[in-house]
Amino acid sequence: MLFQFTESQDLSISKTYLKLIISQFYIRKVIKVMFPYHNSVMSKAISLSRSVPCAGDCALRDVWRRNIHRRVICIILSPNKREQFLPMSVVLISTVDKGGNRNIAPYANVIPILRPLDSVAIASWLRRDTLDNIRDTKEFVINVPSADLVNEVMICSRNYPTGVDEFAVANLSAKASQKVTAPSIERCIARMECTLDREVTEEGKYSIIIGKVVHLEVDDRYLAENEDMDFERARPLSMMLGETGMYYTVPAGTGDYRRYAEMFIGDN
Numbered sequence: 001m002l003f004q005f006t007e008s009q010d011l012s013i014s015k016t017y018l019k020l021i022i023s024q025f026y027i028r029k030v031i032k033v034m035f036p037y038h039n040s041v042m043s044k045a046i047s048l049s050r051s052v053p054c055a056g057d058c059a060l061r062d063v064w065r066r067n068i069h070r071r072v073i074c075i076i077l078s079p080n081k082r083e084q085f086l087p088m089s090v091v092l093i094s095t096v097d098k099g100g101n102r103n104i105a106p107y108a109n110v111i112p113i114l115r116p117l118d119s120v121a122i123a124s125w126l127r128r129d130t131l132d133n134i135r136d137t138k139e140f141v142i143n144v145p146s147a148d149l150v151n152e153v154m155i156c157s158r159n160y161p162t163g164v165d166e167f168a169v170a171n172l173s174a175k176a177s178q179k180v181t182a183p184s185i186e187r188c189i190a191r192m193e194c195t196l197d198r199e200v201t202e203e204g205k206y207s208i209i210i211g212k213v214v215h216l217e218v219d220d221r222y223l224a225e226n227e228d229m230d231f232e233r234a235r236p237l238s239m240m241l242g243e244t245g246m247y248y249t250v251p252a253g254t255g256d257y258r259r260y261a262e263m264f265i266g267d268n
């Protein structure tokens with residue numbers, strides 16, 4: 001099955017879809033010549049396809065293509081659906097500004113840079129107090145909230161004038177960090193204190209911040225007997241994006257536990 005994304009935000013019909021419309025035209029002509037008495041079925045199918053709303057109604061078009069052109073199975077996702085297929089972890093990033101005002105913002109574009117977790121990257125739009133604070137102070141804390149903190153996460157996601165203390169607004173208690181000045185958040189499962197290592201900016205759009213993890217601590221109440229994280233008890237917050245909002249989720253085990261060693265089978 002082919003999943004195809006349109007290239008530009010403005011394009012609602014991709015080249016493939018156009019090709020399909022043109023090929024419909026020729027298929028119809030051929031069928032008319034070959035089966036003059038049986039083409040009403042095809043006409044019905046083609047008019048059905050035209051009545052299907054354009055770009056975005058992938059499911060409907062997919063069903064139609066599966067039935068009519070059995071060999072063409074293609075789902076064209078409109079731009080606002082592209083981001084819906086990837087589960088994302090939600091974290092709270094705490095920072096301070098030059099004047100010492102405390103700030104918190106939820107971020108879901110967070111990527112650990114391999115193991116062990118020495119470096120971590122976050123993607124930020126440019127108009128974020130969080131980004132300004134990281135640039136000014138060269139440090140930040142990535143706090144991992146549990147699902148119980150959804151309301152606080154949403155409160156911190158709102159726009160406040162620069163300098164407003166978002167710990168106070170969201171009624172979250174600060175915990176002194178070990179290695180950085182920015183405070184950590186008390187009720188979170190884990191906290192990663194980071195210093196700014198590098199910034200990669202796409203001018204006018206976004207910035208990727210790479211942080212060096214200088215201190216990492218986890219609430220030991222959420223550790224299992226073998227000291228692995230008991231994620232079903234901790235319920236670290238994650239999400240899937242939807243058409244008009246976010247579906248908050250938590251990780252659930254599949255019952256599979258596979259040793260790392262399995263990945264190296266076959267290595268010489």
Ligand SMILES: Cc1cc2nc3c(=O)[nH]c(=O)nc-3n(C[C@H](O)[C@H](O)[C@H](O)COP(=O)(O)O)c2cc1C
Nearest residue numbers: 105106107108109123124125128129130157158159
């Ligand atoms: C669950 C969630 C995840 C978010 N992830 C990001 C993200 O990865 N990058 C980003 O720039 N904004 C993200 N945002 C939006 C910011 O959190 C929001 O704009 C916030 O007000 C920024 O605060 P600040 O200006 O104090 O930094 C997210 C919001 C929510 C609710």
